[in-house]
Amino acid sequence: MHFYQVIIGTEILNRRRNDRHFLFLSEELLKRGEKLHASFIIEDDRTLITKTFELIKSDPEAILFSFGGIGSTPDDLTREIAARVFTQKPLVVHEEAKRRILDQFGDDAYPHRIHMAELPENAELLDNPVNNVPGFSVDRRYFFVPGFPQMAHPMVRQALDLLLPDAKPLARRTFTALTSENDLIEMMQRVPAEVELSSLPAFCGDRRIAVISLSAKEPEKVETWYRRFVEYMKEKGIEWVEGDRHDDPDLCSPEA
Known part of the structure; x- marks a missing residue:
């Protein structure tokens, strides 16, 4: 397995925020006897995100962890691009994700938050312990989580436990x-x-x-x-x- 990390966030590159994902993921992998193959920090740029995902998809051994860009604001591009690159199809409403969002926010889910239930076809959900808005995976190889560490890191552990249930350190x-x-x-x-x-x-x-x-x-x-x-x-x-x-x-x- 080749583990790739993509951290999407202009706010990290312009130093408005500090990255907390690289060290976290690399340490979680080392605990399981694995290591990162590559890590990218990129802008919220549609073309750049697309080309980065396509590069990773071209590796038949790739496992991707993508951080950020799955919310409902105009600069949250990850869900749409992930659907196009990894399924070659548009976003669809994931009924379980929709239910979780409605349970969490009720009427306040509309008109914007509800869009976070639009995911790539056949996506599987990752649990969010903070506000119940899930992350997701495609083909159990490509994992997409929020940029907030409090939400993202438990999701990553959930995914790694699925991928590497019996793993030990090197x-x-x-x-x-x-x-x-x-x-x-x-x-x-x-x-x-x-x-x-x-x-x-x-x-x-x-x-x-x-x-x-x-x-x-x-x-x-x-x-x-x-x-x-x-x-x-x-x-x-x-x-x-x-x-x-x-x-x-x-x-x-x-x-x-």
């Missing part, structure tokens, strides 16, 4: 090699695709260091490749310490 080992990452490339090239390798170079005082992280769904694979790195560093006379120590003042002091 196993991970991290160490700091007291050498340039160039000295470890030969070993890095041996790591198989099923083990995710991250190498972050840094300066520790005047010394080059590399923070190496190994992760995988299977803990035994992580441990195997961690041991192989240790054996390689011993063979090459490279010092290392456990964990990410790139900003450790004790390690990076001139006397260390």
Whole structure:
């Protein structure tokens, strides 16, 4: 699965509001052993939203979480564009969404709020714990939630529990090699695709260091490749310490 995030909101780009969705979604995915494939923050612009959704749809492994633009004001374009891109059909009235909106607002649902019940055909609802106006999904792959974090984040958790009911965090080992990452490339090239390798170079005082992280769904694979790195560093006379120590003042002091 490739997880995409689209945050729709001119107010974030012009700094009238701070984004609270990127960190939230990335952390929720990490808890389940997954990570974001890409994240976009875009304006409330019809053409830009359409092209972004079309790009994501072109990936057969895509799972989308779209934040914002599903309300009833003129700049709320997401529902209409989602219907056109992901179903190739116009919006239709979702009777259960309509019922929830009427239960919440009564006569005040008209003339504007009731339009939030117009959703892509065969959309499934996501529960809103704040005001009962639902988010929705298409094909259980494309999920659309409000821009308000208090509403959006419970919906995202609901969707992730549906998608990844038995998910667990990735196993991970991290160490700091007291050498340039160039000295470890030969070993890095041996790591198989099923083990995710991250190498972050840094300066520790005047010394080059590399923070190496190994992760995988299977803990035994992580441990195997961690041991192989240790054996390689011993063979090459490279010092290392456990964990990410790139900003450790004790390690990076001139006397260390």
